[in-house]
Amino acid sequence: MKLSGARTYLLMACAGGAIYWNALGNPFHFDDLHSVQLNPHIRSLYNVPSFFVDLHTFSSERSGTMFRPLLLFSYALNYALHGEWVAGFRIVNLLLHTSCAFLVWLVVRDWGGRLQMAHIVGGLFLLHPLAAEPINYISSRSDLLSAFFVLLGIWMFKQSDQRRIAKVLSAFVCALLVKSVAIVLPALCAVGIGREGRAEKRRVLRLLSSMGAIALIYVGLITANRFLPSSLEKIPRALDVHIWTQIKAWVYAIWVVVMPVNLSVDHLFSESSSWVDGAVLSAAFFLCSLGLVGLFSFRQWLGKGIFWWFIALSPYALIPLNIIVSERRLYLASVGLVCIAGWALSDLLKKYETAGRSALVSLGLLFFLVVTTRNGVWASDVKLWEDALREGSIQPRAQVNLALAYVRQGRLSDAIERLEKVLVTSPDFADAWVELGNLQHESGDYQRALYSYKQAVRIQPWLAGGHYNIGNLLLARGELIQAVKRFEYALKLNPNFAMAHNNLAQAKEGLGQWEEAMAGYRSAIDVDSEQPQAWFNLASLLERRGAVGEAASAYLRAHAFLVSSEEYGESGQYQAFAHKALAAAKRLGQGR
Numbered sequence: 188m189k190l191s192g193a194r195t196y197l198l199m200a201c202a203g204g205a206i207y208w209n210a211l212g213n214p215f216h217f218d219d220l221h222s223v224q225l226n227p228h229i230r231s232l233y234n235v236p237s238f239f240v241d242l243h244t245f246s247s248e249r250s251g252t253m254f255r256p257l258l259l260f261s262y263a264l265n266y267a268l269h270g271e272w273v274a275g276f277r278i279v280n281l282l283l284h285t286s287c288a289f290l291v292w293l294v295v296r297d298w299g300g301r302l303q304m305a306h307i308v309g310g311l312f313l314l315h316p317l318a319a320e321p322i323n324y325i326s327s328r329s330d331l332l333s334a335f336f337v338l339l340g341i342w343m344f345k346q347s348d349q350r351r352i353a354k355v356l357s358a359f360v361c362a363l364l365v366k367s368v369a370i371v372l373p374a375l376c377a378v379g380i381g382r383e384g385r386a387e388k389r390r391v392l393r394l395l396s397s398m399g400a401i402a403l404i405y406v407g408l409i410t411a412n413r414f415l416p417s418s419l420e421k422i423p424r425a426l427d428v429h430i431w432t433q434i435k436a437w438v439y440a441i442w443v444v445v446m447p448v449n450l451s452v453d454h455l456f457s458e459s460s461s462w463v464d465g466a467v468l469s470a471a472f473f474l475c476s477l478g479l480v481g482l483f484s485f486r487q488w489l490g491k492g493i494f495w496w497f498i499a500l501s502p503y504a505l506i507p508l509n510i511i512v513s514e515r516r517l518y519l520a521s522v523g524l525v526c527i528a529g530w531a532l533s534d535l536l537k538k539y540e541t542a543g544r545s546a547l548v549s550l551g552l553l554f555f556l557v558v559t560t561r562n563g564v565w566a567s568d569v570k571l572w573e574d575a576l577r578e579g580s581i582q583p584r585a586q587v588n589l590a591l592a593y594v595r596q597g598r599l600s601d602a603i604e605r606l607e608k609v610l611v612t613s614p615d616f617a618d619a620w621v622e623l624g625n626l627q628h629e630s631g632d633y634q635r636a637l638y639s640y641k642q643a644v645r646i647q648p649w650l651a652g653g654h655y656n657i658g659n660l661l662l663a664r665g666e667l668i669q670a671v672k673r674f675e676y677a678l679k680l681n682p683n684f685a686m687a688h689n690n691l692a693q694a695k696e697g698l699g700q701w702e703e704a705m706a707g708y709r710s711a712i713d714v715d716s717e718q719p720q721a722w723f724n725l726a727s728l729l730e731r732r733g734a735v736g737e738a739a740s741a742y743l744r745a746h747a748f749l750v751s752s753e754e755y756g757e758s759g760q761y762q763a764f765a766h767k768a769l770a771a772a773k774r775l776g777q778g779r
Contacts, residue, residue, distance in 0.1 A: 188364070190344050192289075195289065195292060195306075195309070196269075196286075196289045197283050197402050198284070199288050199289055199292075199313050199543055200282075200285050201241075202310070202313060202314065203281055203284065203285045203288075203313060204553055204710075205330070205558055206314060206321055206554075206558050206559065207558070207562065208617065208618075209279060209563065209566075210281075210319075210322060210562035210565065211274045211277055211278065211557055211563045212273075212274055212278065212292030212561065212566075213273070213323055213565045213566050214273060214566075214567070214568070215273055215325060216323070216324055216325075216327060216565070216568065216571065217326075217609060218324075218325075218326045219324065219325045219326050220244045220352075221343075222245060222246050222247075222262075222326050223248045223262055223276065223325050224271055225247045225504040225612060226244075226245075226246060226247045226262070227247060227666070227683075227714060227715045227716075227717075228244040228245075228247075228259065228263075228684070229262040229263040229265075229266050230263075230266055230679040230717075231263070231267075232263055232264075232267055234257075234263065235256075235260055235263060238256035238260060238263075239256045240405055240412075242254055242412060242413065242414055242417075243682075243683055244259060245259060249684070252413075252414065252417060253414070253539030254367075254409055254412060254414040255329055255364070255365055255366060256364050257361060257364040257365045257446035258328060258329050258332060258365050258366070259330065261274075261279065261332060262327065262328075262356045264448075264707050267277060267423045272636050273325070276324065276325045276328075277323070277325065278515075279665040280321065280322045280325065280327070280328050280331055281318075281322055281353050282323055282332055283328065283331040283332055283335055283564050284313070284318050284321065285313065285340055285685050285773035286335055287312070287331065287334050288309050288310075288312045288313035288689065289309065289684070290335070290338035290339060290341075290342055291308060291309050291312045291338060291522055291525070292306070292308065292309030293305075293342045293525060294338060294341055294342050294345075294379070295308045295309070295529070295777060296347065297342060297346075298379045298491070300488065300529075300530070300533075302381055302534060303533055303537075304488075304529050304530060304533035304534065304588055305529075307529040307532050307536075307547065308525055308528075308530075308549070309524050310531055311528060311532075311550070311554075312521070312525045313322055314554040314555065314558065315444075315521065315525065315554060315562060316447040316449055316450060316554055316557040316558050317443070317444060317450070317514055317517060319450065319453065319514075319557075319558050319561040319562060319685035320450070320513075320514040320515045320561075321335065321515045321518055323561070323565035323622065324452075324515065324561065324565075326381075327515040327518075329364070329365055330367045330515045330516065330518045330519070331518065331541050332365045333365040333366035333368060333369045333519070334518055336358045336359075336361045336365060336369065337358075337362050337369050337372050337375065337519060338519075338522075340354075340358035340359050340362065340372050340376070341356045341372070341375055341379065342375045343355050343358060344379065344394070345379060351394070352390075352397065353391075353393050354393075355376075355396075355398070356373075356397055356398065357634070358569075359372050359373075359398055359401055360401060363401070363402075363405045365715060367405075367409065368499075368502040368503070368516075368519075370402050370405065370406075370498055370502065371498050371502060371519075372398065373395050373398040373402065373496045373497060374501075375498055375499065376394075376395065377395065377448045378491050378494050378498065379491070379497055399607070409699070410683060418506065419506070422506070422507040423508070423509050424507050426456060426507065427765030428458055428459070428460050429507040429754065430469050430504070431458075431459040431460070431461060431462050431464065431513075432458045432459050432511060433503070433504050434459075434467050434470045434471050434474065435456075435459060435466050435467055435487060436456060436511050436512050437468045437474060437500060437504075438470040438473055438474065438501070439454075439456065439512055439519075440512060440517055441496075441524065443512070443517065444513065444517060444520075444521045444524045444525075445524065447554075447557060448557060448558075450561060451514075451574065451575045451577075452512060452571055452572070452575050452585075453510070453572075453575040453582055453584055453588075454511070454512040454513075454514075455582060456511045456512050458511070462761030465698055467614060477493055478493070478497065480493060481494050484671075487622075488530035489528055489530065489582040490658070491523070491526065492523040492524060492525075492526040492527035492530070493523065493525030493527070494523070495520070495522060495526065496521075496523035496524055497523075499519045499520035499522070500516075500517075500520045501525065503516060504635050511583075532546060532550075535666065547712050562650070567592070568588070568589075568591070568595060569589065569592040569593065569596060570591030571588075571592075572585050572586075572588045572589035572592055573589060575589075576589060583609050583612075583613040583616040583618075583619065586605050586606070586608060586609045586619070587605075587606065587609060587616070587618050587619050587622055589605055590602040590605035590606050590609075590619075591620060591622060592602075593605065594622075594626070599626060599629075599630070602622075602626060602774075603623065603626055606622055606623040607623070608624070610623065610654050615646050616646075617642075617643045617644075617646040617647040617650060617653070619651070620640070620643035620644075620646070620654055621640065621641045621643045621652060622655065624637075624638075624640040624643065624653075624656060625637045625656065627639060628656070628659075628660065632745055633660055633663070633664070633753070634646065636656075637657065637660050637747070640653050640656045640657045640660070641657065644657070650680075651677045651678075651684055651687070652677070652679035653691070654673045654676045654680070655673070655677040655684065655687045656669075656673040657673045658670045658672075658677060658687070658690060658691075658694075659690060661673060662690060662693065662694050662697075665697075667694045667697045667698050668698070670690075670694045671691060671694045671695060671698070673757040674687050674690055674691035674694060675691060676684075679692065682716070685711045685714040685715035685721065686687070686711070686718070686720070688707050688708075688710040688711035688714060688721070689707070689708060689711040689718065689720050689721045689724060691707050692704040692705075692706075692707025692708045692710075692711065692721075692724065693724060695707060696724075696728060701728065701732065704728060705725070705728055705729075705732075708721050708724050708728065709725065714716045714723065717748050718748070719745045719749040719761075719764070719768075720745075720749040722741050722742075722744045722745035722748060723745035723749075723764060723767075723768055725741050726738045726739075726741030726742040726744075726745060726768070726771065728739075728776065729741060730771070733775070735775050736775075738771075738775060739775035739776060740770040740771045742768045742769070742771045742775070743768070743769075743772045745765075745768040746763070746765050746768040746772065748769065749761050749762075749765040750765050
């Protein structure tokens with residue numbers, strides 16, 4: 188039965204909902220906390236213009252700078268509709284994935300694939316377990332949304348619409364404003380060029396040239412706004428080491444897509460410091476062979492799929508990133524390999540219908556089981572990071588994230604054990620020192636906590652949170668002048684650090700600098716208008732300064748934010764402050 192476009196999309200939406208139904212209630216994870224859940228910039232649509240000019244709106248942390256304005260706009264729309272309800276964010280991710288699968292179906296159909304092949308490729312891409320991470324991890328929306336615009340541009344590239352050029356260029360601009368890896372769109376469009384006539388070839392070349400011009404403008408823009416230079420300043424390994432490592436990683440990535448049964452949020456993968464390495468040489472030989480196969484079969488689906496894979500992954504070969512192999516980064520590239528699989532299965536189905544149907548049904552059931560199992564792994568932080576460490580390996584990032592998950596469950600001794608294990612094998616991993624210091628601080632071991640924080644800022648002097656934590660210890664010890672210096676340095680690194688503004692104001696209030704303290708509390712509120720500590724401290728200072736009416740109003744704001752906070756039901760301190768704020772407002776003549 189031939190399916191129309193609308194029916195195909197509806198069927199895909201139903202299949203996507205069925206396979207990801209048990210993922211909707213999964214929580215936010217790691218980077219979601221600072222880029223989505225705690226990001227004050229996405230809480231108002233009035234902030235949308237700033238997304239295009241201020242790199243620091245990407246995160247609640249100053250160091251988390253990115254130029255992804257359309258991604259932030261999508262987060263802001265989510266927040267405007269339903270606040271922090273995580274299922275709403277995940278539903279959008281699922282709809283984006285469904286739309287990408289539908290666009291893959293359209294592209295295969297319009298590139299000359301049989302309709303049956305288009306159905307198989309679209310279905311395989313929709314159900315492939317590799318999509319479990321982009322859907323469960325809200326921050327992976329950057330991969331989904333950029334892939335959506337890239338696929339949309341590729342599909343429109345083949346249309347004969349008179350407004351084709353404007354539509355393709357618009358899709359290209361949107362894709363770049365989501366994620367810079369979308370710069371591969373012109374090259375991917377070229378993969379689908381067939382034997383067009385002379386007039387059509389001129390139009391195609393004109394369109395490709397226009398996209399090249401936009402790509403150059405974009406590179407100039409991200410250079411001017413410091414996004415590209417700041418990213419290059421943070422590269423975690425030397426370029427030669429990155430190249431040798433990526434040669435191995437590309438072969439490993441093919442295995443991840445072809446055999447998606449050992450998926451992980453943090454794949455164990457070692458660096459290679461030299462090309463004189465058996466694994467590097469073997470991987471290089473394999474990739475060269477694969478490239479030759481693609482070259483000699485360029486007009487066929489085998490060649491198109493191979494070139495798609497290489498082109499879509501090429502940006503990651505140029506810029507070293509902290510995580511060597513990441514499933515979400517393979518999302519767009521996997522389309523190439525899925526096309527090859529769909530072409531082979533379609534051919535099998537044509538020649539041996541029974542065997543082909545059996546293979547498709549078996550593969551669909553396998554994908555369903557793997558995806559629903561992966562959704563269960565993403566259901567909690569502990570499950571996710573214990574799964575990443577299932578081989579018993581020492582992976583610093585995974586160990587620290589598992590320790591943080593233990594902390595959220597109240598398993599402090601397990602968390603400390605994990606962090607100490609990290610620091611034995613990776614003593615220069617600053618995040619582990621920070622989190623260990625936090626636990627030591629919480630347990631009252633201030634001297635060790637101070638040592639841990641100082642180790643963290645020694646390794647990473649730009650770590651605003653480390654300087655802030657040292658300031659808190661100094662504030663608690665009454666060393667106010669030194670505390671002020673630390674808080675000011677933290678704010679130099681991260682001017683949008685609301686609690687650093689608040690605690691700096693507390694230190695200045697202790698030094699009798701009333702006006703500066705007042706300005707500090709107001710600065711904290713400007714950064715995060717729902718910060719109850721800043722409202723309470725501002726109210727207390729206003730009351731002492733005789734501004735009774737304004738103080739009462741601030742006490743009520745503090746009470747409202749304390750009561751509505753997630754911590755209120757679990758934190759006795761929050762409840763005590765809420766009662767104190769309400770009592771103060773009543774005392775000053777406001778509140779019920």
